[in-house]
Amino acid sequence: MSRDSEATQERLVSAARRHFALYGFERTTVRGIAAEAGVNVALISRYFGGKEELFARAVAIDLELPDLSSVPKDHLGKRLIEHFFKRWEGNEADDLLRVLVRTAATNPIAAEKVSAILHNQIIPMVTRIAGDKDAQRRASLVATQILGLAYCRYVLNLSDDYLAPQQAIGAIGETVQRYLLSDLP
Amino acid sequence: MSRDSEATQERLVSAARRHFALYGFERTTVRGIAAEAGVNVALISRYFGGKEELFARAVAIDLELPDLSSVPKDHLGKRLIEHFFKRWEGNEADDLLRVLVRTAATNPIAAEKVSAILHNQIIPMVTRIAGDKDAQRRASLVATQILGLAYCRYVLNLSDDYLAPQQAIGAIGETVQRYLLSDLP
DNA sequence: ACCTCATGTAAACGCCTGTTGACATAGCGC
């Protein structure tokens, strides 16, 4: 037994992410998480306080939005969608935004976190691109499209036959481009 | 006591819809549903077999897509979004698609049902509008946008400050219009 | 009026959950 509390905490958080992503908040059990981490259940309460706090810790998230300052104005939408696709494809069953999108549907804490991301990360980005005016509404429109994409791919599990990546990047990129910079009706 | 089994079954289904919509599948309890319906818990098992079967019964859903044959081709997108907005605003805490969108995130049965709606209702509609070719992909793109909108409004509870209805109908209607009829990249 | 069966109730069962308190043990400072 290694007896390195930091390491086991990290293993717990990592296992937690996997379980929350796969089963949502309600259906993942602390026993399952502890088992995957190879430690006793009691440690979750000891280290994090409880299941909810572990969840909060597990989904602290940064979208890692790319630097868009050097991207041509009319490629911003596509570039943004590419970023999310790449991000999601990268970490197979582990991406945090996917955890949140799934979990937020039935868990108020998670829903709050997604809203916080909209506030702290999406809206500021849109403000940098399109200015203050209407930034909140533009960002919300962008959110409907990106979250809808995530939902279809990772909740409904629509295969590439339905959403061909290249085609989707193109079509949805155009949409985001409009939401960012075109005149709103 | 009325002793009308059909009526009490309907009251159970109706209460079930409300609870599943508010709390998702895992967090609604058969006891809660029975209490709201004003009957004993045991009747749920007796009449429906169990919680899962009651759920399946409660979310049998028809989008009631409007007749689009007389709508000008370039107004289809906006018209469609209007339809969904009206539908959602109508039945305050009771719309089935909202139940599904929330529940599907953590419940495979529900996710399957949403996919079925895509197959049996959205794709055929798109086929009527845009023809067979690419109907599946166009329908999927439409689904990303509409489900994303539902998600932001009813999972994240974004207020009208974020998604002003008229503005959203306009902007998102344009998007759907493109997904339905413009050339795909 | 009575018997009968559909309808509804009450209580218990068995299981699983998150959490807790008492106990073991490994490793570090002395």
Place this chain on the structure above:
DNA sequence: GCGCTATGTCAACAGGCGTTTACATGAGGT
């Protein structure tokens, strides 16, 4: 080497869950 504390285990608890079983009761046919 000794002891102390951080680390980890174990077992039990209390509560909630869906389901089932045995029992009550109303209403309709005869």
